[in-house]
Amino acid sequence: MTRDEARNKIIFALDTGEFSHVQYWAETLAGRVGMFKVGKQMFTACGPATVRMIQKFGGDVFLDLKFHDIPNTVAMASLEAARLGVKLFNLHALGGYEMMARTVEALDKEFGGTERAKVLAVTILTSSTEETLRQVGIDLPVPDMVVRLAKLAQKAGIDGVVASPQEIPLIREACGPDFLIVTPGVRPSFAALNDQKRVMTPAEAVKAGGDYLVIGRPIGDAEDPAAAAEMILDEIVAG
Numbered sequence: 001m002t003r004d005e006a007r008n009k010i011i012f013a014l015d016t017g018e019f020s021h022v023q024y025w026a027e028t029l030a031g032r033v034g035m036f037k038v039g040k041q042m043f044t045a046c047g048p049a050t051v052r053m054i055q056k057f058g059g060d061v062f063l064d065l066k067f068h069d070i071p072n073t074v075a076m077a078s079l080e081a082a083r084l085g086v087k088l089f090n091l092h093a094l095g096g097y098e099m100m101a102r103t104v105e106a107l108d109k110e111f112g113g114t115e116r117a118k119v120l121a122v123t124i125l126t127s128s129t130e131e132t133l134r135q136v137g138i139d140l141p142v143p144d145m146v147v148r149l150a151k152l153a154q155k156a157g158i159d160g161v162v163a164s165p166q167e168i169p170l171i172r173e174a175c176g177p178d179f180l181i182v183t184p185g186v187r188p189s190f191a192a193l194n195d196q197k198r199v200m201t202p203a204e205a206v207k208a209g210g211d212y213l214v215i216g217r218p219i220g221d222a223e224d225p226a227a228a229a230e231m232i233l234d235e236i237v238a239g
């Protein structure tokens, strides 16, 4: 894999609430990562201006608001997300088939054949374990639940999933080569696990067939974030 191909796979999780930091990150990591993820903290604090600021500096955006609500509410919120011109956004597959299908229908109606934001369904969060599932009344093993939700999302017309890198082979087998797989829970050899549980290294996640890797704290908390991003690219290219 070339360095450019590796770079295009990296999505930096911009997990801050400070609008004044956005320009710094967009400039520092431009050309070092393929996309910027704006999540709940950033969006709640600063809203769509964050997305526009990143776009102004030439960055692509993954809007990570993990919608989960009644079908109409999610479909309408999804249209607003897509109108911001983001490349990716997500919802929770646990919201069910109708919620996902209504969202894809609304997007197709508005955007027709033109290029639109891709929708990802979050399967089971990378911080969750079997115990987490049992606590909410789900007795299936995590991998079974992930595959079940990925297949449901694909049936509803969703473009891909967010899942742990450990589940990539199972999802590929169940959903085929064109279904996008985006994996957080990626930890380079030099970084701490933090609250992530089901993790892999960047090189392993790419080798397993992940289309995009979401990486936050290993870059954001590093003393030299640009160097950390380059070290991650080194690991992927070497791997």
Ligand SMILES: O=C(O)c1cc(=O)[nH]c(=O)n1[C@@H]1O[C@H](COP(=O)(O)O)[C@@H](O)[C@H]1O
Binding pocket: 013, 015, 039, 064, 066, 090, 122, 124, 125, 126, 127, 162, 163, 164, 184, 185, 186, 194, 196, 214, 215, 216, 217, 218
């Ligand atoms: O949808 C996500 O991006 C996501 C799903 C998931 O299962 N696990 C997960 O960690 N994330 C996000 O991915 C990012 C991971 O950040 P770090 O753990 O700092 O690399 C965070 O912004 C999470 O919100």
